[in-house]
Amino acid sequence: MQILVLGGAGYIGGHTSVVLTERGHQVVIADNFSNSSRAAVARLEQVVGAPLPLHELDVRDSVGLERVFSQYRFDAVMHFAALKAVGESCKKPLDYFDNNISGTITVLRAMSEANVRRLVFSSSATVYGDPEQVPVREDAPLQASNPYGRTKLVMEQLIGDLCTADPNFRAAVLRYFNPVGAHPSGLIGEDPNGPPNNLMPFMCQVAVGRRERLQVFGDDYPTVDGTGVRDYLHVMDLARAHVDALDYLCNKDRSVTVNLGTGSGVSVLQMVKAFERAAGKAIPYDIVARRLGDSATVFADPGLAHALLGWKAEHDLDAMCRDAWRWQALNPQGYGSIIQPD
Ligand code: NAD
Ligand code: UD1
Numbered sequence: 001m002q003i004l005v006l007g008g009a010g011y012i013g014g015h016t017s018v019v020l021t022e023r024g025h026q027v028v029i030a031d032n033f034s035n036s037s038r039a040a041v042a043r044l045e046q047v048v049g050a051p052l053p054l055h056e057l058d059v060r061d062s063v064g065l066e067r068v069f070s071q072y073r074f075d076a077v078m079h080f081a082a083l084k085a086v087g088e089s090c091k092k093p094l095d096y097f098d099n100n101i102s103g104t105i106t107v108l109r110a111m112s113e114a115n116v117r118r119l120v121f122s123s124s125a126t127v128y129g130d131p132e133q134v135p136v137r138e139d140a141p142l143q144a145s146n147p148y149g150r151t152k153l154v155m156e157q158l159i160g161d162l163c164t165a166d167p168n169f170r171a172a173v174l175r176y177f178n179p180v181g182a183h184p185s186g187l188i189g190e191d192p193n194g195p196p197n198n199l200m201p202f203m204c205q206v207a208v209g210r211r212e213r214l215q216v217f218g219d220d221y222p223t224v225d226g227t228g229v230r231d232y233l234h235v236m237d238l239a240r241a242h243v244d245a246l247d248y249l250c251n252k253d254r255s256v257t258v259n260l261g262t263g264s265g266v267s268v269l270q271m272v273k274a275f276e277r278a279a280g281k282a283i284p285y286d287i288v289a290r291r292l293g294d295s296a297t298v299f300a301d302p303g304l305a306h307a308l309l310g311w312k313a314e315h316d317l318d319a320m321c322r323d324a325w326r327w328q329a330l331n332p333q334g335y336g337s338i339i340q341p342d
Contacts, residue, residue: 001025001026001075001076001246001250002025002026002028002072002073002074002075003020003025003026003027003028003074003075003076003077003078003246004028004030004068004069004072004074004076004077004078004116005017005020005027005028005029005030005077005078005080006030006031006059006077006078006079006080006081006107007030007031007036007059007079007080007081007082007122008027008029008030008031008041008044008052008078008080009029009031009033009036009037009038009040009041009044009054010031010035010036010040010080010081011036011179011189011190011191011235012080012122012176012179012235012238012239013029013031013078013080013081014036014040014041014044014188015182015183015188015235015236015238015239016078016080016238016239016242016243017029017044017048017052018044018047018048018183018188018239019236019239019240019242019243020078020242020243020246021048021050021052022048023243025243025246027052027053028052028053028054028055028068028072028074029041029044029052029053029054029055030054030055030056030057030059030065030068030081031054031055031056031057031081032056032057032058032059032081033056034083034099035083035084035193036191037335038054039335039336040188040191040335041054043187043188043335044188046187047183047185047187047188055068058103059079059081059103059104059106059107060098060099060102060103060106061106062106062109062110065106065107065110066110066113066114069110069111069113069114069116070114074114074116075116075118075250076116076118076119076120076246076249076250077107077111077116077118077119077120078119078120078242078246079104079107079119079120079121079122080122081103081107082099082100082103082122082151083095083096083099083100083148084148085148085197086126086146086148086149086197086293087197089146089147089148089151090146090147093147096147096148096151097147097150097151100148100151100152100155101151101154101155101158104155104158104159105158108158108159108162112162112166112169117166117168117169117170118170118171118246118249118250119159119169119170119171119172120171120172120174120242120245120246120249121155121156121159121171121172121173121174122174122176123152123155123156123173123174123175123176123257124149124152124175124176125175125176125177125178125231125259125261125298125300126144126145126146126148126149126152127142127143127144127149127152127153127156127175128140128141128142128143128175128298129141129142129143129144129145129149130143130145130295131295131298134265134297134298134299135263135299135300135301136259136298136299136300136301137259137301137303137304138175138257138258138259138301138304142156145293146293156173156257159171159173163255169255170249170253170254170255171249171255171256172242172245172246172248172249172255172256172257172258173255173256173257173258174241174242174245174258174260175257175258175259175260175300176233176238176260176261177230177231177232177233177259177260177261177262177298177299177300178198178200178230178231178232178233178261179232179233179234179235179238180200180232180233180234180235180320180324181200181234181235181236181315181319181320181321181323181324182235182323182324182326182327183235183236183323183327184236184323184326186323186326186327186329186330186331187327187330188327189323189324189327189328189331189334190235190324190327191331191334191335192334195211199214199230199268199271200232200271200275200320200324201324202214203271203272203275203283204324204325204327204328205328206283206284207275207279207281207283207325207328207329208328208329208332209332210332210333212284213284213285213286214272214283214284214285214286215285215286215288216268216269216272216285216286216287216288217268217288217289217290217291217294218287218288218289218290218291218294219269219287220290221290221296221297222296222297223265223267223296223297224267224270225267225269225270227267227268227269228267228268228294228295228296228297229265229266229267229296229297229298229299230265230266230298230299231261231262231263231264231265231266231298231299231300232262232266232271232317232320233260233261233262233313233315233320234313234314234315234319234320234323236315236323237260237313237314237315238260240311241260241305241309241311244309244310244311245258245309245311247309248308248309252308256308256309258302258304258305258308258309259300259301259302259304259305260300260302260305260311260313261299261300261302261313262299262300262302262313263299263300263301263302263303263313264299265297265298265299266317270317271317271321272285274317274318274320274321275321275324275325277318277321278318278321278322278324278325279321279325279329
């Protein structure tokens with residue numbers, strides 16, 4: 001099939017483009033490079049061993065989007081293009097509403113006009129807010145704890161309304177837990193702009209010498225060692241889930257909303273230990289105050305994704321850390337540099 005990957009130069013869209021190509025699909029990438037670069041797409045091409053059609057495009061640009069739709073006959077759209085930094089969304093909510101929500105409306109309209117009626121959408125565990133119960137199931141109450149989370153909730157609702165209004169429109173809404181790791185080649189990976197907000201990229205930058213020490217946000221949570229517990233999943237497992245979701249949309253001809261996680265909770269200190277094993281070096285850290293808005297424990301019940309899509313996470317924590325570290329060690333400055341693997 002021919003698939004339009006919006007935000008395909010980014011971390012998850014890039015890894016998904018690799019798996020789509022491996023499974024025989026033709027990928028067309030569109031991205032405005034607000035959080036990525038052409039260098040990332042060049043690396044993707046190296047991984048897949050073929051050129052990938054690329055359009056520099058903002059998803060809010062309806063004319064540009066229409067032009068891309070008119071050049072191809074897409075069977076489906078995968079929509080990764082969004083701003084995703086929680087802290088920034090609190091300072092600039094309008095930018096988030098505009099980029100994420102207006103962008104999604106433009107995408108949905110362009111799809112309708114081009115008669116493309118399959119969508120795979122990047123949602124997030126953030127739609128559960130601070131969950132009352134773990135493991136979190138898809139029917140848990142939904143709530144937004146910040147403007148970023150609100151955009152995900154609203155986008156899910158917009159997509160749901162469109163599915164109701166158009167009996168032929170099919171959407172797979174994928175609620176990711178904590179994606180980490182990288183492609184095993186070490187050629188592509190996560191390359192955040194500025195200081196990383198998330199645990200894994202921060203540890204990677206400490207290990208490679210770009211940052212001195214990790215700050216562990218709180219050790220007084222009611223968890224195994226007092227630090228926050230999350231459901232980390234390997235980005236290659238996550239990428240595979242998108243292709244499985246696409247198959248579901250085609251074969252079952254139904255829409256679906258599922259959690260994507262391993263179903264296991266891992267604490268910050270457990271994660272630090274696993275990473276130290278993978279990198280073969282110590283990660284110096286300080287325990288500091290809790291981060292505002294953090295929950296103690298969040299992990300998925302991934303049973304529905306298994307039942308409906310046949311999907312299950314396969315990589316363990318050691319593989320996540322090993323692949324994240326390989327990427328960072330080979331690319332200390334992200335896409336700005338590479339050391340050739342042996
Ligand atoms: P990313 O920033 O690496 O990728 C997003 C890509 O979209 C970037 O290449 C960016 O340049 C592009 N983009 C953003 N706004 C755009 C616009 N208006 N027009 C065109 N391109 C635009 O982020 P990611 O980690 O790959 O996340 C992908 C999706 O998954 C996002 O929707 C994000 O909210 C969601 N998500 C990510 C995580 C995570 O931990 N990484 C967790 C849950 C959900
Ligand atoms: C964060 C976002 C969430 C988003 C997700 C994407 C917040 C409040 N939540 O989730 O909306 O969907 O990223 O992956 O920002 N930690 C440290 N030190 C650090 C970084 C993190 O101790 O430098 C801890 C956190 O307190 C948490 C765990 O590590 O317990 C994981 O944090 P992170 O990687 O930021 O993910 P989430 O908090 O789950």
